Amino acid sequence: MTDPNPMAMIDRLARIAAHDAHTAGLKPVQWEALRFLARANRFSRTPGALTAYLGATKGTVSQTLMTLERAGYVEKSADDADRRTVRLELTDAGKDMLARDGTERMQSALKSIGEADREALAAGAAALLKARIEIDGGRAFGICRECRHFERDAQGPRQHFCRLLKEPLNEGDAANICVEQEAA
Numbered sequence: 261m262t263d264p265n266p267m268a269m270i271d272r273l274a275r276i277a278a279h280d281a282h283t284a285g286l287k288p289v290q291w292e293a294l295r296f297l298a299r300a301n302r303f304s305r306t307p308g309a310l311t312a313y314l315g316a317t318k319g320t321v322s323q324t325l326m327t328l329e330r331a332g333y334v335e336k337s338a339d340d341a342d343r344r345t346v347r348l349e350l351t352d353a354g355k356d357m358l359a360r361d362g363t364e365r366m367q368s369a370l371k372s373i374g375e376a377d378r379e380a381l382a383a384g385a386a387a388l389l390k391a392r393i394e395i396d397g398g399r400a401f402g403i404c405r406e407c408r409h410f411e412r413d414a415q416g417p418r419q420h421f422c423r424l425l426k427e428p429l430n431e432g433d434a435a436n437i438c439v440e441q442e443a444a
């Protein structure tokens with residue numbers, strides 16, 4: 261099936277994804293928040309970064325976090341260095357919940373299309389998403405190891421460093437997404 265109108269395909273995919281996202285008693289935005297917290301680095305697991313990522317209002321994000329906290333999927337705590345900053349973490353129940361993520365059927369479909377198509381789709385989707393977010397003046401987010409502030413092996417093998425935040429980074433951090441990321 262090839263539809264020459266990419267906008268029509270985006271619409272159909274978005275509708276299927278939205279349908280799949282009503283799973284296990286959670287709403288799509290609540291799933292998005294859980295997925296974000298599973299992928300974001302420690303500097304980005306904050307209500308502010310989540311708001312930027314979702315492109316949602318502060319009210320929506322605060323309501324979403326309240327529901328997830330009440331359900332026991334997310335925990336809030338004050339930052340050790342700056343008590344005014346709220347940090348967010350998935351609880352074990354939140355991590356378990358992600359195993360019930362309704363995107364599973366889309367993930368299976370993605371696996372079935374072959375590596376070359378998957379890579380082309382990832383590159384095209386990333387470019388489209390970035391362009392669309394830039395229209396609203398939002399932040400694209402991106403993988404830490406692809407950031408211009410990322411210094412690989414700065415403090416020894418697999419001990420990286422963030423030149424912007426002046427913080428050490430491990431392999432896990434390098435693979436996560438970050439609100440401050442700027443493509444290298």
Ligand code: SF4
Pocket residue numbers: 301303402403404405407408409410411421422423424425437438439440441442
């Ligand atoms: S290197 Fe870039 S992406 Fe990584 S923590 Fe620093 S600012 Fe964020």
